Amino acid sequence: MDIGKTRPIAAARTATGRGTLRGPRRPRPGNGAAYVLLMALSVVFAGPFLWLLLAALKTREEWVAVPGSVLPDQVQWSNFTQALTDVNFAAYAMNSLFLSTTYAFLITLSSAAVGFGFARLRAPGKRAMFLVVLSTMMLPQVLTILPTYVMFSRLGLVNTYWPWVLWGLAASPYLVFLFRQFFAAIPRELEDAAIIDGCGWPRIFVRIFLPLSRPVLITAFLLSFTWSWGDYIAPALLLDVDHTTLSVAITSWYKDPHGNGIPTVQAAAATLYIMPVLLIFFFAQRHFVRSVVGSAVKG
Template structure:
């Protein structure tokens, strides 16, 4: 009897300590979630306020009255449907170019044999250390010489020449795929291009989804590129449209309209991550453990 009690008490103590640790973890996660979601909640609240209620102190979390008309006004005072269409055109072509160029380039670095391949790959990675401000002026002069200013080409064409970050990311994934699969494909008559397209691409959907999500987010939210290269009002993107509500020397910021337009602009990003969450997380994990 004494032995059973001595065995039961430590087991109960371990279960209690595990429950306490789990409770503490949930409390910390809840607190972190509140801190992260508080700015988003404030953005929604501000988007439904009147202009005079934005700067009220103490802050008013629940708008009174609720101004649903802010969304209509924010999306009609400037041609946001046109800005949205322009952003989608740029994003779609940038996605196609990035996935094609980076996938095929990373396959070559991971699988093919060529003299100086490692040196070229190191030079490619070295470009990651270059700030974008260093290349901004030379790129503008080059695109201006091509006659591409005030077109979507400067925002689309560079994606077809690869990105060092995504090439490195995909190369790590390709190096974890067994070579026996390629050998079997070559025995069946596949050349290098067929092996990449029919064997490697279907097996690397997680890392392709990761690259697609990052490319969509960066291109959709890009502000500097469209600001530099686009001058025609009808060709501007949604990121530029948001800046119109920030005010100027002659007008005060329209924060309630800015928040309403911002919520509209982040809907595609939220939907993209929601539908690709599982594949996206899988790609991040796999590229971190393979190589």
């Protein structure tokens, strides 16, 4: 580290009353309030998950008890056992994993390709097309459910995983926007040099732009994986009982013989269900934050 270069800056900062770059931070009056606010928000966001976890550890009677207790009297691990054995949890988890991974992989690549096109290629009407793509984000999914079902039914694709492949290849407007913003910020000199070296556009995309866009690739994969993992409507509409996903199984099958849900077992199953997504986010959050912030400021 070149101390000689940093000292004048530090001195200047101290002189202007803004503190040093690397020196010990002085507590600011607003920091305490900010931490309190952040802690309160953490409780608000973590609260539902903790509540779910505690519900999963209670008996059905404790679940409805008044006055209720926050902690279970006796921890009911049996709810987790029941959640794993009442339905074929592992098989449905594999279905969910296969479907979500396939979909996320394909849609990440297709969205990157479309985003690259909008960011770097020239074509008449490109701007209008981009607006059309963005405007489809405004279309609520519920409006397209019936037509989508009818279309896949007529194509003979109901009860198969093909709709997820087709959706994956069709790109997502939001991810296209994300990639377009990211690619637009990459210096044009890079592609000029590649063109001079004889690279075609597909090669420029694969060899230059994709390797540079790791954070946004991870973010796109994470977002689309999470969306597909948590989706209930599409698998409920398009898949049969043996090939459906965990979201449908958890919603539909932890019930007594008369169809009443067993909330504590459902809570246990739901806790297991959200674990993979939480873990993925935990390990990938650095890339996620970086790419979202980056895409927001570039353009």
